[in-house]
Amino acid sequence: MITVIGEALIDLVSVRGGDPVAHPGGSPANVAVGLGRLGAPVHLITRYGADPHGELLAAHLAASAVEVAPQSRSTGRTSVARADLDAAGAATYTFDIVWELPDAVGVPPGSRCVHTGSIAATLAPGADPVRRVLAAEHARAQAVVSYDPNCRPSLMGDPEPARERIESLVALSDVVKVSDQDLEWLHPGSDFADVADAWLALGPGLVVVTRGAEGSYGVCPAGRASAPARAVRVVDTVGAGDAYTAGLLDALRRRGLLDPAGIRRLDPATLGALLADASLVAALTCSRAGANPPTEAELGAYRREHGLASAPE
Numbered sequence: 413m414i415t416v417i418g419e420a421l422i423d424l425v426s427v428r429g430g431d432p433v434a435h436p437g438g439s440p441a442n443v444a445v446g447l448g449r450l451g452a453p454v455h456l457i458t459r460y461g462a463d464p465h466g467e468l469l470a471a472h473l474a475a476s477a478v479e480v481a482p483q484s485r486s487t488g489r490t491s492v493a494r495a496d497l498d499a500a501g502a503a504t505y506t507f508d509i510v511w512e513l514p515d516a517v518g519v520p521p522g523s524r525c526v527h528t529g530s531i532a533a534t535l536a537p538g539a540d541p542v543r544r545v546l547a548a549e550h551a552r553a554q555a556v557v558s559y560d561p562n563c564r565p566s567l568m569g570d571p572e573p574a575r576e577r578i579e580s581l582v583a584l585s586d587v588v589k590v591s592d593q594d595l596e597w598l599h600p601g602s603d604f605a606d607v608a609d610a611w612l613a614l615g616p617g618l619v620v621v622t623r624g625a626e627g628s629y630g631v632c633p634a635g636r637a638s639a640p641a642r643a644v645r646v647v648d649t650v651g652a653g654d655a656y657t658a659g660l661l662d663a664l665r666r667r668g669l670l671d672p673a674g675i676r677r678l679d680p681a682t683l684g685a686l687l688a689d690a691s692l693v694a695a696l697t698c699s700r701a702g703a704n705p706p707t708e709a710e711l712g713a714y715r716r717e718h719g720l721a722s723a724p725e
Contacts, residue, residue, distance in 0.1 A: 534568050556672055
């Protein structure tokens with residue numbers, strides 16, 4: 413099982429100032445949905461309210477085979493992100509969000525991976541309990557710790573203290589996935605590959621940088637690899653990075669590499685295949701509206717139609 417910890421919220425998406433449409437979202441919740449649709453057993457520890465937005469989230473998660481910790485449902489309101497899309501489908505976000513980790517909730521025994529990121533790992537009061545969970549899992553060294561900073565400058569404030577916190581979490585992680593836009597905010601003017609090397613030296617076994625239309629890049633102790641972005645007709649990019657993370661973790665799972673030692677065994681050829689698998693999941697998400705990643709069946713159909721090798725089982 414993969415355990416995901418973090419925010420679930422509603423994206424109110426407006427296209428160039430049009431009327432908003434509600435889509436279930438939240439970076440960690442999107443990752444959980446992506447994993448569930450790809451056939452990975454997934455457990456989500458989150459927070460949402462007993463309101464219409466919460467009901468929409470609960471139905472969405474259940475339909476995607478995500479097991480939700482029962483304590484995740486609160487008596488408060490469900491958080492909201494407003495996403496304004498430009499002509500290219502890129503989103504600008506504003507947030508109305510509360511993040512607290514539910515009381516008395518722990519990582520289920522037997523979890524092979526614990527993933528978190530974005531708002532859940534940086535916004536008080538929930539961020540400190542999330543960090544304690546990651547530190548405990550890192551110390552146990554039994555499950556892969558996965559982290560995606562998925563920076564939200566409007567919530568995270570000045571990049572310098574955000575960078576310190578984010579890099580302390582990188583040091584607790586086995587797998588880190590980050591976008592080049594995040595790295596530009598955290599380390600303006602630095603080359604993404606140089607930052608990836610520096611982050612690898614902090615302790616992870618794998619650092620992956622997504623670069624939008626330029627594809628993705630990964631580095632592990634044995635070397636580095638890259639993969640092009642798969643060309644699709646882009647509807648929007650909402651949830652694309654989260655879909656990539658889900659695709660990456662699922663690709664590791666399918667290859668029997670989802671354990672700390674497996675991450676350390678990666679070689680450049682395997683890394684390139686992992687990046688390609690994750691890129692395909694992200695591309696199919698970009699081809700439709702909202703954070704709507706593909707199912708295992710849809711991914712298989714696309715592979716057959718385009719003559720691509722089947723995903724490992």
